[in-house]
Amino acid sequence: MEFILAKEGVPQNIGCEGATIAYFGSEIDFHYETVPPHGDEIFSAKLPLLDVKLPFWMYGRNLIFLDAYYLLAETVEEHTWDPITSRLINIHTGKSAGLGGWYNNVKVKENEVELKNDYTGETMVLKNVEGLSWI
16 A cells, blocks of 8 residues: 655555555555446545545546645445536545535646636636535
8 A cells, every 4th residue: 555645735645555644744545446338447535534434435536635635535425426526625624525526627826726627628626615514
């Protein structure tokens, strides 16, 4: 299993062995679950410092940490690989908020995050997290 020190705004990709990613005093453990027919490994995840297992699975690609608290990830319901939904995860509390769609093209800017689905053209600009539904 790989150990990664993440950097803000830099996409992380993990391989089939799984990984532990450390970021701003927190950690997230990724455990391999499956590979869908189109490839790209899917992982379950746990926040070991909180003893919280996240209730969804994540693709091991394009994992982006934003400021000191948030991980932006491509997620799916457990035991599935479709539909993919972009989700913001607070790695210090274990709460998460779905972004209502899948955004595979992410640009991190100083005061916002631009999200785009290159296949549908759908876009979203995330300037703050207060308006999101956190669970």
